[in-house]
Amino acid sequence: MFKRSILPAVVLNVFLLQTGQASQVCPGTGLFDKSALVFDSLVICAKPDVPAAKLTHAAQVAAEWLDNDGDGRIDEPRLLDSMKKSKPLLVMSQSEFSERDIERLEDTLDDRIVQDLYGQETNPGGSRRDASQEEIHHLVINAGWAVLYPDIFSDQPRSKVYRAWQKADREGYYSYNDPTCDAACKSTEFFYLATAAYLGSDADLHSDEMRLKNRKTLKDSLPETVRIIESDAYSYPKFHWPTGHYSHSSNIVYSGL
Structure with missing residues (x-):
């Protein structure tokens, strides 16, 4: 990472x-x-x-x-x-x-x-x-x-993404041990990998930082994170993993x- x-x-x-x-x-x-x-x-x-x-x-x-x-x-x-x-x-x-x-x-x-x-x-x-x-x-x-x-996506303790990272870290689904990466940084890195798991980017999930490797395991273990991605209140990316081919x-x- x-x-x-x-x-x-x-x-x-x-x-x-x-x-x-x-x-x-x-x-x-x-x-x-x-x-x-x-x-x-x-x-x-x-x-x-x-x-x-x-x-x-x-x-x-x-x-x-x-x-x-x-x-x-x-x-x-x-x-x-x-x-x-x-x-x-x-x-x-x-x-x-x-x-x-x-x-x-x-x-x-x-x-x-x-x-x-x-x-x-x-x-x-x-x-x-x-x-x-x-x-x-x-x-x-x-x-x-x-x-x-900001209450959903910021890297501050009040946000849903930050709390989702805390739960994933606490329950052993995500771990990032880079000493230069503080809590805000780790929450950002976590949500990127959660998005990668949801959209199926195997290349981003080869390490053990994120231990949930696909949408099903993400939904089963971290449903709060999936609700952030799938919320009907806004349109967060949930259709495909970017490939660099945009028409x-x-x-x-x-x-x-």
Whole structure:
């Protein structure tokens, strides 16, 4: 399970967004040369060393998390307003960002929620796990769902997700022993893996962190978690696991490709 802290949940207030197109100025004084705008709300910026195919894969995964039923419209329309306020940004480098890169980014950090993703872990092929689903899920949760429904999706003790993690940990269904990951972090990691179990991502469940490996065992052992996913009060992703193949191309606008 990946856990990085070089770019904490902060935000970059550096994009000029126009309806129907991406007029994007990426942060880092020339650090990025290409970008994508997904559903006019989530922005992805990639360094020159990131192949274009990695950027387009990440953008399509993001679109699938937002339009999980694949009908060309965002599943939860209220999520858009929340995301436009929090302005989620995914920054991509082929491998780890250098100290110089981080300094250049930090000079522009302001009020936009940020997640990083490496090109080398994005759709890597072979038997390697694709990390784009996880890192983008974290971004959509933190910048969207937790903003829209903090009592349900936030990583704070009052939320349903946090309490679901506590139960799973207490009853031995989930364990994450990374010393750099605090309780809030663990609740976020847990809900990602619960979603993976519900939607059937075997690649994300090969370790023993999550001991419930499919929807049936999740429903039997952690019904409260499944109720969060299946609630009729909103439309959380529950149709398919993102693969990076999204057919409604008009919902993604690229720049610099």
